[in-house]
Each structure stands twice: as structure tokens, then as C-alpha cells.
Amino acid sequence: MTGDHLLEVRNLSVDFHTAGGTVHAVRNVNWHLGRGETLAILGESGSGKSVSASAIMNLIDCPPGEIVSGEILFEGRDVLKMSQEERRDLNGRRIAMIFQDPLSHLNPVYTVGFQIAEVMTTHGTRKAEARARVLDLLERVGIPEFETKIDAYPHQFSGGQRQRLMIAMALALKPDILIADEPTTALDVTVQAQVLELLEELQQETGMGMLLITHDLGVVAETADRVVVMNSGEIVEAGTARDVYHAPSHPYTKKLIGAVPGAGEMAEPLDTGIKPVLEVNRLSKHYGNFVALDKVSLTVLPGETVAVVGESGSGKSTLAKTLLRLEEATAGEALWEGRDLVTMGQPELFDLRRDIQMVFQDPTQSLNPRMSVHDIVAEAFVIHPQILPKSQWRDRVRELLAHVGLEAAHMSRYPHQFSGGQRQRIAIARALALEPRLIICDEAVSALDVSIQAQVMGLLADLQKEFGLSYLFIAHDLPVVRDFAHRVIVMKNGKIVEQGPVAQIFDAPREDYTRNLIAAGLHPDPDIQAGRRAARLELQGA
Amino acid sequence: MTTGIDSAGGTTPITEVPQSSAARQIFRMLWRDKLAFAAAIFLVLMVLCAVLGPLMLEDQATRQNLRGRNAPPFDFSRDWLFWLGGDTLGRPLLARIIVAAQNTLMVAAGAVVCSLIIGTTLGLVAGYSGPRTSQVIMRFADVIMSFPSLLLAVIVLYMLSPSVGNLVIVLAITRIPVYLRTSRAEVLEVRERMFVQAAQVMGASGRRIVFRHILPIVMPTLVTIATLDFAFVMLAESSLSFLGIGIQPPEITWGLMVSQGRPYLTTAWWQSFFPGLAIIMTTLSLNLLSNWMRTALDPVQRWRLEIARKKK
Structure with missing residues (x-):
């Protein structure tokens, strides 16, 4: 998968000018994403893992943020040089995004059907058509009783279902790229597994590229083809998920993998003869x-x-x-x-x-x-x-x-x-x-x-x-x-x-x-x- | 100052604790915010006027001088007391504004502070105690709010004699619900926060939780409302005086001066303008100062006032 990538980030550096001085959020970040591929950006809080995605979606406030250098090529065109109008058209239609906390991204006073349809109507789909497509989407992402739930409000859904709704919303316009920022962090393990499974199925159906931002090595292992590891604004390691896990070369990656719980000795039970407190x-x-x-x-x-x-x-x-x-x-x-x-x-x-x-x-x-x-x-x-x-x-x-x-x-x-x-x-x-x-x-x-x-x-x-x-x-x-x-x-x-x-x-x-x-x-x-x-x-x- | 060790929300500057005394530190932070500093100076000036004004200028402020009737302002050939012009009876406006500061500030500060203290206390109780007490207090607030405040004032001040003390009481009562409702709403939110639960787990008493944990979080909002209320109370007092049940001439307040000058707005605008300006400036200064205080009292925000020095 060389040559023309669907999305490529080259030498991206972003600074934030705060009262406490300039913070280099990311420095010289390079990565690329192809069609049908899943790339995971792995990092801890403050590592800058979300910043490049925010730059793609035009979500960085300037000021205090400043894109110091670099380019973001989408199908060979630099989105940073596009007009606001063009970028708006790109967002949602070609590149879609889902977030960690679905409840705060759904408006509580509108029905979910209306909100999902809105994505389409703002990009020029007719209302009746949009509603039909919403029904399809809800069925596809696995919302039970979707014919009636289309007119329900966000608070009537569980956390996992809300994330499914967000996915439906993101997929409404069949984007080429889906950016998922910690999509399952707020969910229970069993629900997390289901949501990741759904994402993978949808990717296979549509052939979209998926960018997964996460702190969880398990999520990387489950879904990613390739992974870039970030630490304090820089990429310290990149490669296939298997290579990075089995043969990490950078000390930070080694430390991160070593710190994952669940590998140590299990404790012996205490003597039950003692009086309980x-x-x-x-x-x-x-x-x-x-x-x-x-x-x-x-x-x-x-x-x-x-x-x-x-x-x-x-x-x-x-x-x-x-x-x-x-x-x-x-x-x-x-x-x-x-x-x-x-x-x-x-x-x-x-x-x-x-x-x-x-x-x-x-x-x-x-x-x-x-x-x-x-x-x-x-x-x-x-x-x-x-x-x-x-x-x-x-x-x-x-x-x-x-x-x-x-x-x-x-x-x-x-x-x-x-x-x-x-x-x-x-x-x-x-x-x-x-x-x-x-x-x-x-x-x-x-x-x-x-x-x-x-x-x-x-x-x-x-x-x-x-x-x-x-x-x-x-x-x-x-x-x-x-x-x-x-x-x-x-x-x-x-x-x-x-x-x-x-x-x-x-x-x-x-x-x-x-x-x-x-x-x-x-x-x-x-x-x-x-x-x-x-x-x-x-x-x-x- | 060193750079932060925080990793969760970007870097936060850490300020070393200065060794100087608290008073010097406050002064330094005030100096950092020039607007707040100017506001503080203006307020000190007003307080001085209120305390010393009536002692020094009482006579000049009440002496009628028919040659100075409706004297225009900025006529520097006259006595300095007439620089802001004269009223319909030829009394110098500047002297009257200075003397009126005492009554005005006493009524306004008294009413605001009383309603702040009573309202906040009731609000804290209503927010933190059980549903029954809360219901009683809230319905009490509803009663005050639904009763026309002017009518209440008329009744009370007809029964009692119109004096500064009674005026303060009436104005305070009508403003209590504002603080009561705000503080209750905030308490309901803050009491669910985890550090309140942490204190409960440690065995902290209800009083300690309310005063040590909840009040400091709620207070800045209430103080901001109080400073805005200052202007409202000054004008409310003037409308009561206008009805003849507030401060009675020859006693003066800024609000009274505004309403007395109203008939002459087309011919002698300064009669209402300058007392009105005094009201605006005082309120504005209080507001600026409360803004500064909000920042200075919040450990998360305080660095904004401490850091500015480094930039220069």
C-alpha cells in the first residue's frame, strides 16, 4: 500500500500558545491510511494522539492553536490549504468522526432519527429519502425495534446503543474515512467488544479507512492493522500491530507493554480460619x-x-x-x-x-x-x-x-x-x-x-x-x-x-x-x- | 514559576508560593489587573466621601444660592464646588454628590449585605437539608417574589417611619429570593460532587461540609450577583424616595438626585447626569473588583494574576 494513500499526514507540527508558554502538542508527525485499512494511534493522555485527528477535522482553535508546519493530504490534496467551504463539505461527507462520550454529542431535545437525518439533509439529501436511509442505518448498527426507536430521544438508549447511533450518524453519508476517538472507553467490556465488532464489519462492507485513537493496547490488538505509538507529541514507534507488540524497539513502547495488567502471578487466597473484619x-x-x-x-x-x-x-x-x-x-x-x-x-x-x-x-x-x-x-x-x-x-x-x-x-x-x-x-x-x-x-x-x-x-x-x-x-x-x-x-x-x-x-x-x-x-x-x-x-x- | 507536571489537561503553570505577607500578595495581584486597581481606588475614594463628606461639606451642599440656579457644569471661573454645575436651587452638584454618598452607600451596602447574608444562609439550608425544610424555605421565597415589592415597601414604610434603617430592611427583604434561589441551585449541584462525598466518608459534620466545602464554591457567583444588585438597590431606593416614602429631602441620595433632576433633563441635563454617573461608576467598579476577586480567590485561576508580571 504505497504511493497514493487515501489520507496522509506529513511532518505535521501543532503548537498551542498558552499563558504558561508554548506547548508543542505534536512535532513532525507522519502517518498514512489506505482504503480498507485500520490504523491505530496509541498513546497516553497528553501524548498528542488526538491532535492530528483534530487537525484533519478542522477542530483546532486557532489561536491558541497554530499549525506550524506540515500537510494533510486527502486523495492527494492538502486539506490545510482548502477553503473553509471545501473543508465543511469534506467533513461528515468524506471524513466522519465518532467520539468517546456519545451522550454529550447527541442533542437531548431532538429525536435520534432527526439528528441522524440532519447529517444528510445539511449535505443536500431530501427529507423522505433521509428518513428511509436512517431506518436502514439503525437496522444495520443493530438497534432493536428500530422502526419505533427512530423517534425516541437520546436518553432512552443505553451507552452502547448511543455509540451505535453515533456510528450510524457517521456512516450516513458513506464516508471514505472514519475517525474513532476512544470510541469504546466509556463502555462495558462486553459492549466494547460488540461495538468494535460492528465497526470491523462495517469497514469490510464499505471499504472505508479507519483511524482509531486509543490508549488501550487491547483495542489495538483487536482491530488495528498498523499502529503508531505516540509519546509527548512525537511518534516513537510505528509498524504492524503484531510487530510492535512482539518486538518493540523504543523503550517507551516496551514500558507501555510491560505495564499492561493481567500478566502477573495471581495471589493465593488467604487462610479462611482468620476472623473476618x-x-x-x-x-x-x-x-x-x-x-x-x-x-x-x-x-x-x-x-x-x-x-x-x-x-x-x-x-x-x-x-x-x-x-x-x-x-x-x-x-x-x-x-x-x-x-x-x-x-x-x-x-x-x-x-x-x-x-x-x-x-x-x-x-x-x-x-x-x-x-x-x-x-x-x-x-x-x-x-x-x-x-x-x-x-x-x-x-x-x-x-x-x-x-x-x-x-x-x-x-x-x-x-x-x-x-x-x-x-x-x-x-x-x-x-x-x-x-x-x-x-x-x-x-x-x-x-x-x-x-x-x-x-x-x-x-x-x-x-x-x-x-x-x-x-x-x-x-x-x-x-x-x-x-x-x-x-x-x-x-x-x-x-x-x-x-x-x-x-x-x-x-x-x-x-x-x-x-x-x-x-x-x-x-x-x-x-x-x-x-x-x-x-x-x-x-x-x- | 516552573512549568507544570500535569499531563491530563496540557501543562499548567505552577507558581511558587511567595514568601511575602498576605497583604502584599493581595496588593501585588491587584496591581496586576489595572482595571481592578483603578476600581479599587475609586471605591476607596467613594468610601472616604461617604465618611468625611457630610462632616466637611454639609453646609455647602444644602445652602441655597439663587445666583447659581441651574449653573452649567465645567464653568471653572466659579468656586470648585460648582464645577459640576448647580441644581434648581443653586446648590453645588459636586458637594451634593459627595454628601449623598453616605446615605446612598449606607442604604445600598446595608440592603445588599443583609439580603446576601440572609438569602445565602437560607439557600444553603434549603439546599443541604431534607425536602421538608427546603419546601418551607422555597415557598417563603415564592411568597416574597410574588408580592409586588413596591407595595410591600409602601405598606412597611407607611407603618414605620421612613428612615435609613427601615429602608434597608425593606430593600433587603425584596432582594432575598435572588440569593436564596441562586445559592440553593448551586448547593444542589455542588453537594453531589465527589469531594463532598469524600468529606462525608471522613465523618465531616453537615455544618463543616456546607461552610468549608460548599460555600467557597458558591460564593463567587453570589458576590457577582451582589455587585450587580448594588445598582438595582440604589435605583429602587430612588423610586421609593420619589414616592415620598424613602429618604426625605433635605436628606439626599444619588437616586433621589436623579429623580429630582428628571423634570429638567432638557434644560439642565447635568442635574440627573452626574449623580447617575456616580451610580454607574460605583457599580462598574464593584463589578470589576468582584471579577478580579473571583480570579484571585480561585486557586485554579490565580496564576493569571501572578503570571502577568513575568511577561513584562
């Missing part, structure tokens, strides 16, 4: 008629990591909130050292707060933006003054920050001055300040980049050894759980479908649901992933 019996939570938690029973031993996995809506976050008394349980009991924390009164609950702490999913939101790091960590001492006299607060905060790998100089700074991984470290330091014995981690690493994820998981494991902490580790990401947990609980629709030691769940799952969940996970090795896909298709056929 937390014993949950038939805990239920109802919202009206909706049952979010249905008679859930589990135990957590001292020093043990119990992972709770399941898709969105399985009730795993409700479990966390109920145990922390952020939500009141409808029925059942949860015994913390023999005392039922569900019915506990306020003074007892206040003491319990010291024993059970929580680390939240998104550290950007779980830290008050107007408090300095010192104030955030020391708030624990303000609320529980019996822990420490005020004169020792500063030293203790310094010590806690050292535990999580931050420096004393960071104390006077504010959360926005830290990276995502560092913010999560601050959140962990805050939880540790109360010297808890159980930390509930609600998707504590899922918002972080793979390499940062590995560091934070390592930190949590070290802290467990040092302080004998127990973790209730809520996650949707199975490989992370595999490396970290002693025991795994699989939840579905508010019920526990299976629980057992980690090795048993991963090597010999009993339930179909668990098997599906594991099969839907994407392995970073393209060869293994090809095998998995075969296994998954078999499961679906069965």
Missing part, C-alpha cells in the same frame, strides 16, 4: 421498585483484597455507598467487628469513619479544588481531633505524603497542579490519615493511564503489606483485578453470581456470565486476542 449478610437496597442490591453476602478478611467486578448497573457502586452509609440499606446487615454498621447510630458511625475509608474513581473530582494538599489531608485531623494534637499535623501530613511517594514541598500546592496519578496519591494519603483498616476503592485506577495505573496499584499493594489494610476493590477492569485481588466477587443486576479465589474465577469460571465477561476482555497480544475472539464467537453461537 467485615461480614455482610443479605444486604439489599431498593430504589422504589428497582432493586439495586439483592441480598448480597460477602466477607472481607484482615489484609485481604476482595474485588467486586461487574458491568455498569450491576450494583457494585451501590454496595460501596451502602457500606459507607452514603445510602441507607433497605434490608440486611453488615457486621464490622460484630457491630451492625447498617443500623449504627451517629456517634458510633463517626468512630467507624476512622476504620473504613474510601478512594474514589476520579481524583480530579474527589479533591476540593479550593483546598491545598495540606488542608485536604489534614482535614481528617480537623474532623477527628483525637487522632493528633494540632502541633503535629504538619509533620504527619509530610509523613503521609512520603508514604504515597509525594514530597513535602507539595503540601502548599492545589490539586489542579498535579497529574492524574499524583492526585490519586493525594486521595490515598487522605484516606490513610485516619489510619483505616478497610479501604473501599471505587474504580480507583480506572481513570488513570496504564503506566500510572501500575504505579498506583503497586502503591496500594505496598501499603497493604505495611499496614495490613483490607481492600474492597470495585472495578470493571478484569486484568487489573487479576493481578491485585485475593478473591473476586462477580455481580450482575444487584446479585452476586459467582465468588471465589482469583485463580478459580479466571481459570475455571463456573457461570456463563463470568465466562462472557472474561472472554470480552481484550488481550494486548494480537495473536492471543485473535484466539479469544474465536472463543467469544463460539460462546455467542452456543
Whole structure:
């Protein structure tokens, strides 16, 4: 596939002029995409992986952005030299794009049928014709009852269906190129597999070129023919997906592949003879008629990591909130050292707060933006003054920050001055300040980049050894759980479908649901992933 | 300043914490924003007028001088007090504006601060407490809002004597719902944020969550509304004075001066223009200053004021 590529980016450099100085978002980026081919741009946040796609779609605001050099050739013509009129005509009709969060890209006050048809009518299709085509598209992307759903509004669809709608919208005008920016990041694993499958089928039908922007090696292994790896604005490696995975030449690529979870040794289960610190019996939570938690029973031993996995809506976050008394349980009991924390009164609950702490999913939101790091960590001492006299607060905060790998100089700074991984470290330091014995981690690493994820998981494991902490580790990401947990609980629709030691769940799952969940996970090795896909298709056929 | 370590949202500049005292730091940040600096100077000037004006110029402001009737402004051959012209009774406008600053600012600041404090407190309570308390407070706000504020003022001020204190009370009551509704709406949003949950998990009391975590986020919006409300209150006060139930002549306020000058707009425009200008300038200054404060109080935005120095 040499010579005339469908789309080619040559020596593209983009700068952003911010008040803090000029940021080189991408430097001398070169790649090309042919018909029927899938190219993945792989990179972590801040690597500039989305910038070249934004340049193609004319989405870079200038200023502050500036395209310093380079050209973007679409069928041999440089789009950067085209008029705005020509580029608008190109966008949507010849080159289409889908985004990570479909809900924010669908207008809530129009029906989906209208919105998909709009793409066509703005490019000159007649209304009746457009509607007929919308029906075809909805059927093709697999929306059930599409004849009636065409007049439904975006909120009436699930996350996976919304992404299908976005795909239908992108494909409405049969584009030559589809750019997918993290198309499945917000979706459950099983839904992710279905959406990627759909994209591949559609590509084979239409012969379009696909540009896939992702941070996930598994997605690359599943779909990409070729991959370019980006790090801080530069391409560090390019090649076929298989070559890059098996023989990475750049140290960054090696590090990235090494950091992928799911390859390590699985932990042995702890001795069950120990008395559990937390014993949950038939805990239920109802919202009206909706049952979010249905008679859930589990135990957590001292020093043990119990992972709770399941898709969105399985009730795993409700479990966390109920145990922390952020939500009141409808029925059942949860015994913390023999005392039922569900019915506990306020003074007892206040003491319990010291024993059970929580680390939240998104550290950007779980830290008050107007408090300095010192104030955030020391708030624990303000609320529980019996822990420490005020004169020792500063030293203790310094010590806690050292535990999580931050420096004393960071104390006077504010959360926005830290990276995502560092913010999560601050959140962990805050939880540790109360010297808890159980930390509930609600998707504590899922918002972080793979390499940062590995560091934070390592930190949590070290802290467990040092302080004998127990973790209730809520996650949707199975490989992370595999490396970290002693025991795994699989939840579905508010019920526990299976629980057992980690090795048993991963090597010999009993339930179909668990098997599906594991099969839907994407392995970073393209060869293994090809095998998995075969296994998954078999499961679906069965 | 060093460049940021942030990778998620591009680089963010990190400012080293200055060793100088808080007051000097505030002054430096104010100096960075020249408009806000000018606004601060103007406001200090107005406050000085309000405090010292009546002591020094009371006599000149009320003394009638028929030779100076409707004296045009910018006639520099006259006494400096007449540089902005004279009113229908020949009283110097400049002196009157300076003296009126006291009543005007007292009424406006009193009404705004009272309604801000009461409205915000009720709004925080309504937003953070259970549905029943919230319902009671919100219906109370509805009652105030649906009751014509002018009618309320007429009733109250006929029953009580029209004085500065009563005027403040009436104006404050009519403006409470604005702050109440805004703060409640913001609290409802902020209380769902994760750092509030994090505080709950740590065992923080309701009061601590409201004052330490929610209020600082809500406050800038409310302060901005308050500065805009300043002008509204000054004009509302003038319409009450116009009806004869507000500040009574010979006492003066800017609003009263505007309405007294209205019949002469075609012949002596300056009688309304200059007090009106004073109202506009004061409101504008407050607004500029609150804008600056919004930036200065927000750790995420503060660098904008600290960085400007480096560019020069």
C-alpha cells in the first residue's frame, strides 16, 4: 500500500500558545491510511494522539492553536490549504468522526432519527429519502425495534446503543474515512467488544479507512492493522500491530507493554480460619421498585483484597455507598467487628469513619479544588481531633505524603497542579490519615493511564503489606483485578453470581456470565486476542 | 514559576508560593489587573466621601444660592464646588454628590449585605437539608417574589417611619429570593460532587461540609450577583424616595438626585447626569473588583494574576 494513500499526514507540527508558554502538542508527525485499512494511534493522555485527528477535522482553535508546519493530504490534496467551504463539505461527507462520550454529542431535545437525518439533509439529501436511509442505518448498527426507536430521544438508549447511533450518524453519508476517538472507553467490556465488532464489519462492507485513537493496547490488538505509538507529541514507534507488540524497539513502547495488567502471578487466597473484619449478610437496597442490591453476602478478611467486578448497573457502586452509609440499606446487615454498621447510630458511625475509608474513581473530582494538599489531608485531623494534637499535623501530613511517594514541598500546592496519578496519591494519603483498616476503592485506577495505573496499584499493594489494610476493590477492569485481588466477587443486576479465589474465577469460571465477561476482555497480544475472539464467537453461537 | 507536571489537561503553570505577607500578595495581584486597581481606588475614594463628606461639606451642599440656579457644569471661573454645575436651587452638584454618598452607600451596602447574608444562609439550608425544610424555605421565597415589592415597601414604610434603617430592611427583604434561589441551585449541584462525598466518608459534620466545602464554591457567583444588585438597590431606593416614602429631602441620595433632576433633563441635563454617573461608576467598579476577586480567590485561576508580571 504505497504511493497514493487515501489520507496522509506529513511532518505535521501543532503548537498551542498558552499563558504558561508554548506547548508543542505534536512535532513532525507522519502517518498514512489506505482504503480498507485500520490504523491505530496509541498513546497516553497528553501524548498528542488526538491532535492530528483534530487537525484533519478542522477542530483546532486557532489561536491558541497554530499549525506550524506540515500537510494533510486527502486523495492527494492538502486539506490545510482548502477553503473553509471545501473543508465543511469534506467533513461528515468524506471524513466522519465518532467520539468517546456519545451522550454529550447527541442533542437531548431532538429525536435520534432527526439528528441522524440532519447529517444528510445539511449535505443536500431530501427529507423522505433521509428518513428511509436512517431506518436502514439503525437496522444495520443493530438497534432493536428500530422502526419505533427512530423517534425516541437520546436518553432512552443505553451507552452502547448511543455509540451505535453515533456510528450510524457517521456512516450516513458513506464516508471514505472514519475517525474513532476512544470510541469504546466509556463502555462495558462486553459492549466494547460488540461495538468494535460492528465497526470491523462495517469497514469490510464499505471499504472505508479507519483511524482509531486509543490508549488501550487491547483495542489495538483487536482491530488495528498498523499502529503508531505516540509519546509527548512525537511518534516513537510505528509498524504492524503484531510487530510492535512482539518486538518493540523504543523503550517507551516496551514500558507501555510491560505495564499492561493481567500478566502477573495471581495471589493465593488467604487462610479462611482468620476472623473476618467485615461480614455482610443479605444486604439489599431498593430504589422504589428497582432493586439495586439483592441480598448480597460477602466477607472481607484482615489484609485481604476482595474485588467486586461487574458491568455498569450491576450494583457494585451501590454496595460501596451502602457500606459507607452514603445510602441507607433497605434490608440486611453488615457486621464490622460484630457491630451492625447498617443500623449504627451517629456517634458510633463517626468512630467507624476512622476504620473504613474510601478512594474514589476520579481524583480530579474527589479533591476540593479550593483546598491545598495540606488542608485536604489534614482535614481528617480537623474532623477527628483525637487522632493528633494540632502541633503535629504538619509533620504527619509530610509523613503521609512520603508514604504515597509525594514530597513535602507539595503540601502548599492545589490539586489542579498535579497529574492524574499524583492526585490519586493525594486521595490515598487522605484516606490513610485516619489510619483505616478497610479501604473501599471505587474504580480507583480506572481513570488513570496504564503506566500510572501500575504505579498506583503497586502503591496500594505496598501499603497493604505495611499496614495490613483490607481492600474492597470495585472495578470493571478484569486484568487489573487479576493481578491485585485475593478473591473476586462477580455481580450482575444487584446479585452476586459467582465468588471465589482469583485463580478459580479466571481459570475455571463456573457461570456463563463470568465466562462472557472474561472472554470480552481484550488481550494486548494480537495473536492471543485473535484466539479469544474465536472463543467469544463460539460462546455467542452456543 | 516552573512549568507544570500535569499531563491530563496540557501543562499548567505552577507558581511558587511567595514568601511575602498576605497583604502584599493581595496588593501585588491587584496591581496586576489595572482595571481592578483603578476600581479599587475609586471605591476607596467613594468610601472616604461617604465618611468625611457630610462632616466637611454639609453646609455647602444644602445652602441655597439663587445666583447659581441651574449653573452649567465645567464653568471653572466659579468656586470648585460648582464645577459640576448647580441644581434648581443653586446648590453645588459636586458637594451634593459627595454628601449623598453616605446615605446612598449606607442604604445600598446595608440592603445588599443583609439580603446576601440572609438569602445565602437560607439557600444553603434549603439546599443541604431534607425536602421538608427546603419546601418551607422555597415557598417563603415564592411568597416574597410574588408580592409586588413596591407595595410591600409602601405598606412597611407607611407603618414605620421612613428612615435609613427601615429602608434597608425593606430593600433587603425584596432582594432575598435572588440569593436564596441562586445559592440553593448551586448547593444542589455542588453537594453531589465527589469531594463532598469524600468529606462525608471522613465523618465531616453537615455544618463543616456546607461552610468549608460548599460555600467557597458558591460564593463567587453570589458576590457577582451582589455587585450587580448594588445598582438595582440604589435605583429602587430612588423610586421609593420619589414616592415620598424613602429618604426625605433635605436628606439626599444619588437616586433621589436623579429623580429630582428628571423634570429638567432638557434644560439642565447635568442635574440627573452626574449623580447617575456616580451610580454607574460605583457599580462598574464593584463589578470589576468582584471579577478580579473571583480570579484571585480561585486557586485554579490565580496564576493569571501572578503570571502577568513575568511577561513584562
